[in-house]
Amino acid sequence: MSQDYFNGKGKAPVHQDADSDTDSDADHGVPNDPATSPPLSSQPNYMTVGNGSASTHAAHLQTLLDDSGYGASVAGDSRIATLGSYAMDLQHDRPQSGAIHQLWYNAHRASLGRAINKVLDLLESLQEMNTSWPAHYPSVQRTRSASPDPPASRPGISQAHSTASGSSSSTVRNPMLRRSMTSVETGAESSRAAESRSTPEPRLVSPQISQEFSILKLDLKLGALHQTELVHSLEKNSIAALLDGKISSSIKHLLSLRERIEDTASKVLITGDLNAGKSTFCNALLRRKVLPEDQQPCTAIFCEVLDSRENSGIEEVHAVHKDVAYNRNDESTYDVFSLEKLEDVVIDNETYTQCKIYVKDTRTIDESLLNNGVVDIALIDAPGLNSDTTKTTAIFARQEEIDVVVFVVSAANHFTQSAKEFIWAAAAEKAYIFIVVNGYDNIRDKDRCHKMIMDQVAGLSPRTAKESSELVHFVSSNAIPVGPSPPGGPSGGGSGSSSGGGGGDPGDGDDKGKGKDLDKIRDFEALEQSLRRFVLEKRARSKLAPARTYLLNILNDVHALATVNQEVAQSELQRVTRELKELEPQLESGRKACTEVSDEVDRNIEDTCKDVYDHTRSTLNSAILHAGNTNYDVPYPGLLNAFQYAEDLKEAMLSHIADSVAICEEHARSRTVHGVNIIKQLGILHIGDEFQNIQFRPNVMFQHKHHALARQVHIPTQLADFVDWTTLLQHQEKYAGTGMALTVAGAIVPRMIGMSTWMDQALAATRLLSNDNLRQLILPGILVAAIAASAYVLQQIPNSLPPRLATKISTQLADLDYVHSNSARIASSVRKVLRFPASNLRVSLEQSVKDLDTRRDDTIKVKGESERASSYFFSLVRKTEEQRSAVEQVDLEAPPLGAH
Ligand SMILES: Nc1nc2c(ncn2[C@@H]2O[C@H](COP(=O)(O)OP(=O)(O)OP(=O)(O)O)[C@@H](O)[C@H]2O)c(=O)[nH]1
Numbered sequence: 001m002s003q004d005y006f007n008g009k010g011k012a013p014v015h016q017d018a019d020s021d022t023d024s025d026a027d028h029g030v031p032n033d034p035a036t037s038p039p040l041s042s043q044p045n046y047m048t049v050g051n052g053s054a055s056t057h058a059a060h061l062q063t064l065l066d067d068s069g070y071g072a073s074v075a076g077d078s079r080i081a082t083l084g085s086y087a088m089d090l091q092h093d094r095p096q097s098g099a100i101h102q103l104w105y106n107a108h109r110a111s112l113g114r115a116i117n118k119v120l121d122l123l124e125s126l127q128e129m130n131t132s133w134p135a136h137y138p139s140v141q142r143t144r145s146a147s148p149d150p151p152a153s154r155p156g157i158s159q160a161h162s163t164a165s166g167s168s169s170s171t172v173r174n175p176m177l178r179r180s181m182t183s184v185e186t187g188a189e190s191s192r193a194a195e196s197r198s199t200p201e202p203r204l205v206s207p208q209i210s211q212e213f214s215i216l217k218l219d220l221k222l223g224a225l226h227q228t229e230l231v232h233s234l235e236k237n238s239i240a241a242l243l244d245g246k247i248s249s250s251i252k253h254l255l256s257l258r259e260r261i262e263d264t265a266s267k268v269l270i271t272g273d274l275n276a277g278k279s280t281f282c283n284a285l286l287r288r289k290v291l292p293e294d295q296q297p298c299t300a301i302f303c304e305v306l307d308s309r310e311n312s313g314i315e316e317v318h319a320v321h322k323d324v325a326y327n328r329n330d331e332s333t334y335d336v337f338s339l340e341k342l343e344d345v346v347i348d349n350e351t352y353t354q355c356k357i358y359v360k361d362t363r364t365i366d367e368s369l370l371n372n373g374v375v376d377i378a379l380i381d382a383p384g385l386n387s388d389t390t391k392t393t394a395i396f397a398r399q400e401e402i403d404v405v406v407f408v409v410s411a412a413n414h415f416t417q418s419a420k421e422f423i424w425a426a427a428a429e430k431a432y433i434f435i436v437v438n439g440y441d442n443i444r445d446k447d448r449c450h451k452m453i454m455d456q457v458a459g460l461s462p463r464t465a466k467e468s469s470e471l472v473h474f475v476s477s478n479a480i481p482v483g484p485s486p487p488g489g490p491s492g493g494g495s496g497s498s499s500g501g502g503g504g505d506p507g508d509g510d511d512k513g514k515g516k517d518l519d520k521i522r523d524f525e526a527l528e529q530s531l532r533r534f535v536l537e538k539r540a541r542s543k544l545a546p547a548r549t550y551l552l553n554i555l556n557d558v559h560a561l562a563t564v565n566q567e568v569a570q571s572e573l574q575r576v577t578r579e580l581k582e583l584e585p586q587l588e589s590g591r592k593a594c595t596e597v598s599d600e601v602d603r604n605i606e607d608t609c610k611d612v613y614d615h616t617r618s619t620l621n622s623a624i625l626h627a628g629n630t631n632y633d634v635p636y637p638g639l640l641n642a643f644q645y646a647e648d649l650k651e652a653m654l655s656h657i658a659d660s661v662a663i664c665e666e667h668a669r670s671r672t673v674h675g676v677n678i679i680k681q682l683g684i685l686h687i688g689d690e691f692q693n694i695q696f697r698p699n700v701m702f703q704h705k706h707h708a709l710a711r712q713v714h715i716p717t718q719l720a721d722f723v724d725w726t727t728l729l730q731h732q733e734k735y736a737g738t739g740m741a742l743t744v745a746g747a748i749v750p751r752m753i754g755m756s757t758w759m760d761q762a763l764a765a766t767r768l769l770s771n772d773n774l775r776q777l778i779l780p781g782i783l784v785a786a787i788a789a790s791a792y793v794l795q796q797i798p799n800s801l802p803p804r805l806a807t808k809i810s811t812q813l814a815d816l817d818y819v820h821s822n823s824a825r826i827a828s829s830v831r832k833v834l835r836f837p838a839s840n841l842r843v844s845l846e847q848s849v850k851d852l853d854t855r856r857d858d859t860i861k862v863k864g865e866s867e868r869a870s871s872y873f874f875s876l877v878r879k880t881e882e883q884r885s886a887v888e889q890v891d892l893e894a895p896p897l898g899a900h
Pocket residue numbers: 273274275276277278279280281292293294295296297298299300382383384385438439440441442475476477478479493494495496497
C-alpha cells in the first residue's frame with residue numbers, strides 16, 4: 001500500500017498542530033488512493049483453508065474463516081496460499097500462527113466493521129433527530145475526583161496472551177456517563193485517544209465534561225467563560241449545531257476507521273537521529289542493500305520500501321513530485337528511476353519529498369518482513385531528525401496508517417534533543433514505539449550504555465520502558481549479512497556492511513570475532529522476531545484496537561447523551577401533559593368568562609344608557625312643563641318695556657331648560673363613571689392589573705353644547721301673549737275689589753272683542769239701552785269697568801306672560817323633539833364612552849382565550865415531539881447498550897485459538 005503524505009488532497013490529511021487534535025475532532029481520513037489500494041477482490045487478503053481435510057486444525061480455521069464474514073478465497077491473488085497447504089508444507093509454527101492470527105483478525109475485523117456500520121446508522125439517526133428535536137447537552141452530570149485516572153499501564157506484549165480473563169473483566173464498563181478507562185483498553189486504545197487523555201487538556205472544558213464525553217465533547221472557546229457556563233449561556237439550538245458538527249466529524253472518523261480496519265497493509269516508519277543507521281537497519285531487515293548508507297547524512301526524503309508485487313513485480317523507484325498525490329497508475333505524479341539511481345533520489349529533497357521503492361523480497365515468508373504471507377508491510381526510511389525535520393517526521397508518524405514507529409538511536413550518541421522531542425510528540429500519538437539502539441558494536445562498556453539508554457527511555461516513554469524486552473533492542477545493523485546491492489546501486493561508504501557482516505569479517509578466521517558476529521546476528525534476529533510479532537500478531541492493537549476503543553467511546557457518549565435526552569424528553573413529556581391538563585379547564589373557563597363577561601358588560605351598558613335616557617327625559621319634560629310657573633327673578637320693568645320683559649323671560653325660561661339638560665348630563669356623567677368602574681372591576685377580575693390603569697376622564701364628556709337652545713328656538717312675542725285669560729281668572733278671586741268689574745268685563749269684554757257675533761253685540765246693546773234707568777248708570781260703569789279691567793290686565797302681564805311663553809316654548813320644543821333628541825344624545829354619549837373599555841375588555845378576554853388556545857396547540861405539538869424524542873432516545877439507549885456489549889465481546893487481548 002502506498003501513500004501520498006504531503007499533498008493534503010488525496011490521502012491521509014496531515015495534522016498540522018501537534019496538540020490540536022484528539023480522537024474526537026481530528027480529521028482522520030484514511031487514504032483511499034484508488035491507484036494504490038489493492039483491487040477489491042484482494043482486499044481481505046487472508047489465508048484460506050484449503051480443502052479442509054488436511055487437518056482438524058485446518059478445519060477449525062476454515063470455520064473461523066467462515067465466521068469472519070470474509071468468505072472464501074480470492075482467486076487470482078498470488079499472495080493467497082491455502083492455509084491447509086501452508087500448515088502442512090511448513091513444518092513449523094510461525095506461518096501457521098500468522099495465518100491463525102489473520103483469521104482471528106478477520107473475525108474481529110468483521111465484527112468491528114458491522115459495529116461501525118451500526119454506529120454510523122445510529123449517529124445519522126441522532127443527527128436527524130437533533131435537527132427536529134435539538135438535543136440537550138449535559139453540561140455537568142456528576143463530580144468526579146479532580147485527580148486524573150491512574151496512569152494506564154499497558155499490558156506487556158509477552159503477557160498479552162495470558163490476560164484473557166483480565167481483559168474481559170476490564171471490558172465491564174460503567175454504563176454511566178464515563179469514559180472507558182480500563183487499563184487494557186487504555187493500552188489498546190488509539191494513540192490519539194491516549195494523548196487526549198494523558199496530555200493536559202488545552203481546551204476550555206470543565207474536567208467533568210472532559211471525563212464524561214470523550215468524542216462528543218463540545219469544544220467551546222469563548223473568552224474567559226467556563227465550559228459549563230457556556231453550555232448554559234448558549235442557546236439550545238447553538239448547542240445542537242455544535243453537537244451536529246461533532247457527530248459529523250465522528251461519522252467521518254468512523255468511516256476512516258472502517259477503511260483503516262479493512263486496509264490489509266501495515267506501515268513501519270523507521271526514524272531516528274541523523275546517521276543513526278536507519279538505512280543500514282532497513283537494509284538489514286531486507287537482508288539486501290537497497291537503501292544508500294553513508295557516514296554523512298544522506299537520506300533527505302521519506303523512502304517507502306514495498307514489495308514489488310504491488311508494482312507488477314517490477315523493481316524500481318517512483319520518486320513522487322512535491323505537492324502531488326502519488327498515483328502509481330499516473331506517471332505524471334512521479335519520476336521512475338532504477339534502484340541503482342536511488343542514491344541520487346534520496347538526497348534530492350528539492351524535487352521530491354518521498355519515494356516508493358519496489359523491491360523483490362525473495363526470502364521465505366517466515367523470514368521476510370515484506371513478503372510475510374499475512375499482511376502487506378511497507379518500511380519507511382525517514383530522513384534523520386534535526387531541527388528542520390523533527391516536526392515533519394512527527395507529523396508523518398502521527399498518520400493513521402503508520403502502525404509502528406521504529407526509532408533508531410545511535411548507541412554512541414544516545415538520545416539527542418531532536419530525538420527526545422520526537423519521542424515526546426510521537427509517544428503521545430503512538431501507543432508503541434519500537435526502539436533500536438544501533439551501533440552497539442562500537443560500545444566498549446555495553447552495560448553502562450545499556451543502563452544509560454534504558455534510563456533515558458524510561459524518562460521518555462515509560463510504556464516502552466516497561467516492555468523493554470520486546471520493544472528496546474541493542475543491535476549492530478551493519479553486522480547483518482545483506483545481499484548484494486543492485487548492480488551499480490548503493491555501495492555504501494561506511495562500515496562496509498554490504499557484503500554482510502561488516503562488524504567482523506567472517507573470513508578473517510578469528511573464532512572470537514565469529515562468535516561475536518553470531519551474537520550480533522542472534523540479537524538482530526531476536527529484534528526481527530519481536531518486530532514481526534509486533535507488526536503481525538499485535539496488528540490488532542494498532543488497527544483494530546483504535547476502532548474498538550473509538551466505538552466504545554462513541555457508544556458511551558451516545559449512550560450518555562441518549563440517557564440524558566431520554567430523561568429530558570420524558571420529563572418534558574410529563575411537564576407538557578401536566579400543562580395540558582391545567583390548560584384545558586383554563587381554556588374552558590376562559591371561553592365561558594368571555595361570553596359571560598361580554599353579556600354582563602352589554603347588560604351594564606344597556607342599563608346605564610336606559611337609566612340615563614329615562615332620567616334625562618323625565619327631567620327635561622318636567623323642566624319644560626314647569627317652565628311657565630317658575631320664578632325666574634326677571635323684574636317687570638313696566639308696560640313700556642313689556643316686550644323686553646317678554647324677551648328676558650323667554651331667555652330665562654330657555655336657560656332654565658338648558659340648565660336641566662346640564663343637570664341631566666352631570667347625572668349621565670356620574671352614571672358613566674359607575675359603568676366604567678363596573679367594567680374595570682370585571683377587567684381586573686378576568687384579565688388582571690392591566691385594567692387597573694384604564695384611562696377615563698369624565699370631564700371630557702358633553703363638552704360640545706349641542707343643546708344651545710337660543711339658536712334653535714325662535715318665539716316672536718305677540719300682544720296676545722300678554723293676556724292670559726286662564727291666569728287672569730285664576731287670579732280673580734285673589735283680588736276681590738275688582739270682582740264686579742272683572743265679572744262684567746269678563747262677561748262682556750271678551751264678547752266685545754270678538755268672541756260673539758255682531759248679532760249678539762247688537763242684541764246686548766239694544767237690551768241695555770232700552771232700559772233708561774240703567775242707561776245713566778251703566779255707561780259710566782262700563783267705562784270704569786273697562787278701565788279697571790284694562791288696568792288689571794296690564795297689571796297682570798307678569799303673571800300672564802310666563803305661562804303663555806312657556807306654552808309656546810313647550811310647543812316649539814315638542815316640534816323640535818327636544819326632549820327625546822337630548823335624551824338620546826346624552827344616552828348615546830354614555831354608550832360611546834362605555835363601549836370603549838367594554839370593547840377593550842372583550843378584546844382582552846378574546847385575546848387571552850386565543851393565547852390559551854395557542855399555548856394549548858403549542859403544548860400539544862411539544863407533547864408529540866417529546867413523545868417521539870422519548871421513544872427515540874429510549875430505543876437509542878437500548879441500541880447503544882446492545883452495540884456496546886457487542887463491541888466489548890470483541891476481545892482483542894484473548895489469544896486466537898490454536899495460536900502459540
Ligand atoms: N559500527 C557501526 N556502524 C554502523 C552501524 N549501522 C550503521 N553504521 C554506519 O553508520 C553510517 C550511517 O549509516 P546510515 O544507515 O546511512 O545512517 P542513516 O541514519 O540512514 O543516515 P541518514 O538517514 O542519512 O541520517 C554508515 O556509515 C553505516 O555503515 C552499526 O551498527 N555499527
